[in-house]
Amino acid sequence: MQSFALYPFAPPGDVAALRADLRAWLAEHQPHDDVVKRANCWASFDPDFSRALGAAGYVGMTLPAIYGGGDRHPLERYVVIEELLAAGAPVGAHWIADRQTGPLILRYGSEEQRERYLPGIAKGELYACIGLSEPGAGSDLAAVRTSARETAEGWRINGQKIWTTGAHFSHIMLALVRTEGGSERNAGLSQLLIDLDTPGITIRPIIDMAGNHDFNEVFFDDALVPHGALVGTRGQGWKQVTAELGLERSGPERYLSSHALLIALIDAAGADPEPAIAGLIGKLTAEMWTLRQLSMSTAAKLAAGEDPMVEASVVKELGNAFEQDMPRRVRAIVDCAWDDDADLARLLRALLIASPSFSLRGGTREVIRGIIARGLGLR
Amino acid sequence: MSDARDMLCDTARAVLRGADDIAPVEEVGFALLLVAEGQGGVGGDWGDANAVLHIAGMLAPDIPVADVILSGLGDVSMPHRAAATVSLMAGAMGQALALSIDHVNTRQQFGRPLGKFQAVQQSLAVMACEVAAVDAAAAAMAARLDASGFDADAAVFEIAAAKLRANRAVGVVTSIAHQVHGAIGFTEEYDLRRVTIPLMRWRGEHGNDARWAQALGRQVASFGGRGLWENLTARAG
Structure with a gap:
């Protein structure tokens, strides 16, 4: 790599109008959520809001109109999601379906899958979860053991997924499973699109250390899904998942999900802040502004049809560090009782407790740094 | 990148590689880079200046290339100098990274190149992130200066943010570069000090961390919490 490839962020059309329209829409439709819910808002589940957002044309924006999408440019969608995150809008219900499952179905899915799932995704009504991690396959994703055996009736799935965000409210899971018996590592894997109401699937909550129910474990006990559940090419699951992770890691949620804290800090500091607080606001702003440039450039590279694997990892690494540090630095300076x-x-309390997860979910810090090191030619 | 900028960068590399005084830089006419064509100049933009200064930071950090380029502006303010320094810093950090990668791929210990050790890989990944951040900050700052017609007051938010971000990267970049180089990087003979010592110097020139953090923090306080985002998005993108 040597240098992060910088791409100019140039969405088509009138970006200022796009922002203004969305802000006006939010002023009318965004629920008056508690400030804590506005932080980490991509985990805030609110199906009424998702449906309203979909009806207004802000979900599935890049999907083709024939599937109910908006036929918009990916960078127009980028503008919309950064506005939603900065406003702390509760986008958790449709987030994964809109960000990665929809685009993956469009790219690799069959015509039947596109017609069946994309319109619901674009309406903000059909929600998805990601079936990657397993008890024995965390950072080492190629150790996936959940199997799908092809039979006359369809695919028979057995095994277990874990840390599955939103499985309890999702309609579908895009799962990475082993379809070729006796295969090892990243060979013999395929992606299946699984309806979660299929008999033989059990979803159990895992309560996180903040007391929230975001993730789950999902058990497959001889669950039968149709032949048509296969997404893309049998045995090419690893390659498809890699593309999916590019979508997952580069977005503005990697630096904007705690924006509510920066807003609160600035508002609490007032127009004439004491030097220690002014200095902290200055440093946090410089980092946030820089992250935005990196994230926009990565989105532009992705929109140009190129693979920003390394750039996306840089955004995630720096974004996670920023979001983990911010509550700690505020805690060190602002005097308030726990x-x-x-x-x-x-x-502050909510983000301090949530922040350990930032460098775990979507790829641990160590895995992400390994990807960057590979980009540097060291691996 | 335009063809003109490619040619400009080729010229800069040719002139600056191995240069040990300012004369060849003056001869090639970099003082005219930012002067409008109508006034006998090259009519380059700040993106061009950023590109040339990036190369200067890599290849000739001790030569006052920034002074020569900025002389074309006539009225040069402290934020202009800070902006030019960010570009130099981005180049010097890129060079520190390149030297580090080269070294760990070559130097063998315990029977294999240093770069094969995970601890070394993870350190260099951290360094590469800082270098990428400063590059992106320099480019965005340059874009703003171009949009404002080189008006440093109008671009002071971006200059503050970029200089502050570059300053804060100096500690990480210089310490990791030296750490992975071991003793050889600490010698006068080896090239690493040619970029790390200037980085240490530039951090304190034209606004250290505290100076820009106060200025930026107070500006943002005047925007208000929600106003930060509105200003950020109204200024660019």
Whole structure:
């Protein structure tokens, strides 16, 4: 790599109008959520909001109109999602379907799959989860053991997924499974699109350390899905998943999901902040502004049809570090009791507790740095 | 990147590689880079200046190339100098990374190249992220200066953010570069000090961390919490 490839961020059309229209729409439709819910808002599940957002044309924006999508440019979608995140809108219900499952179905799915799933995704009504991690396959994703055996009736699935965000409210799972008996590592894997109401599937909650129910374990006990559940090419699951991760890692959620804390810090500081707080706001702003440039450039590279695997990893690495550091640095300077009920204090507490997950989900810090090192030619 | 900028960069590399004084830089006419064509100049933009200064930071950090280029502006303010320094820093950091990668791929210990050790790989990944961040900051700052017609007051938010980000990268970049080089990087003979010492110097020139953090923090406080995002998006993109 040597240098991060910088791509100019140039969405078509009138971007200022796109922002203004969305802000006006949000002023009318965004629920008056508690400030804590506005932080980490890509995990806030609100199907009414998702449906309204879909009806307004802000979900499935890049999908073709024939599947109910908006036929918009990927960078127009980028503008919309960064606005939604900066506003702390509750986008958790449709987030994964809109970000990666929809685009993956469009790229690799059959015509039947596209017609069946994409319109619901674009309406903000059909939600998806990602079936990658397993008890024995975390950072080492190629150790996936969940199997799908092809029979006369369809695919018979056995095994277990874990840490599955949103499985409890999702309609479908895009799962990475082993379809070739006796295969090893990243060979013999395929992607299946699984309806989660299929008999033989059990979903159990895992409560996280913040007391929230975001992730789950999902058990497959001889679950039978049709032949048509296969997405893309049998045995090419690894390659398809790699493309999916590019979509997952580069987005503005990697640096904007805690924006509510920066807003609260600035508002609490007032127009004439004391030097220590002004200095912290300055440093956080410089980092956030820089991350935005990196994220926009990566989105532009992705939109140009290129694979930004390394760039996406840089955004994730720096974005995670920024979002983990921010509550710690605020905690070090702002004097407030742990159980204070002011907005800033409650946000701080929630983000301090949530922040260990930032460098775990979507690829651990160590895995991400390994990808960057490979880009440098070291591996 | 335009053809004109490609040619400009070729010229800069040819002139700056191995240069040990400013004379060849003056001869090639970099003082006219930012001067409008109508006034007998080259009519280059800040993106061009950023590209040339990036090369200067890599190849000739001790030669005052920034002074020569900025002289074309006539009225040069401290933020202009800060902006030029960011570009130099981006180049010097890129060079520190390139030297580090080259070294760990060559130097063998325990029977294999240093770069095959995960601990070394992880360190260089951290360094590469910082280099990428400063590159992106320099480019965005240059774009803003071009949009504002080189008006440093109008671009002071971006200059502050970029200089502050570059300053904060200096510690990580210089320490990892030296760490992976071992003792050889600490010698006068080896090239690493040619970029790391200037980086240490530039961090304190034309605004250190505290200076720009206060300025930027106070500007953002005047925007208000929600106003930060509105300003950020109204300024560019």
